[in-house]
Amino acid sequence: MSWWDLGEWTGFPGHELATYMVVCAFCGEKGNFEITQxxxxxxPGGESKKLNYDTLKCGHCGNYxxxxxxADAMGIGGRGMHDFKLLPWHRSTTDHPKHWPSDVGNYWVEARRSIEGKNWTAAALMARSAVQLVARAHGATGNNLKEEIDDLAAKGLILPSMKEFAHEVRVLANEGxxxxxxxxxxxxxxxxxxxEFLSFLMTVMYNLPEQIKVYRKRKG
Ligand SMILES: [Zn+2]
Structure with a gap:
C-alpha cells in the first residue's frame, strides 16, 4: 500500500470530499466548512488518480x-468513492459507522467516549453490554457471556483466536x-x-461483510 491507494478500497461515497462527515477538531461542529485552499x-504516468490537499475553515469557530x-481512479466522473485523512482530528467519538446496527453502535459510542473521559468502569460496562448485544443478535446461546462468545466461535462466526482473546479479557471472562x-x-x-475486543468484533461482524458488499458492487 502507498498513499496513492488512498480511497481505492475503503471510504465514503462519491468523488467529492465528504465535508458533511468532517467534525471540527476545535469546536465539534459537523459539516460546516469552507475550502479556502x-x-x-x-x-505520474497519465492515470486518472490524483491526491488532493485542501484547507478547511470551520464556519462555526473559524479554525483551520x-x-x-x-477519489478512486475509476471514480473520476461521478461514480465510486473517496477517502480522507484530517489534521488535526476531532478527539472525541461522536458517531458510529452507518452500516452498524444502531443499538450496538450507540453502546460502542458510549464505551469509546467513556474511555476518552477515563471513566474505566463505565467504558467496561458499555463494551460488555455491546458484546452481549452482538452475540444475541447472532443467535448465540449460553448461561453467561463467556459461553455466548464460545457459541459464536462454535457457529464459525468468530475466529478461534478471537475466542481465546475473549478468555484473556477479564471483563468478558468474569461472571460478575x-x-x-x-x-x-x-x-x-x-x-x-x-x-479493544468490541472493536475487533465489530470489524469481523459488520465491517468485513460491508466491505465485501461494496467490493462486489464495484466489480459488478
Ligand atoms: Zn469549529
Missing part, C-alpha cells in the same frame, strides 16, 4: 483543518457485572481490553 497532484484526500460492596471498579487496562 485546494492543491492537487496527478499520479487540513484534509488530505483522494453485579457490583459488590467495596468494589474498586474496573482498571484502565481491563477497560481498554474489552473495548
Amino acid at each position: 485546494h492543491l492537487e497532484r496527478k499520479k 483543518m487540513f484534509a488530505f484526500w483522494s 457485572t453485579h457490583p459488590q460492596p467495596g468494589t474498586k471498579g474496573t482498571s484502565e487496562k481491563d477497560a481498554n481490553d474489552v473495548v
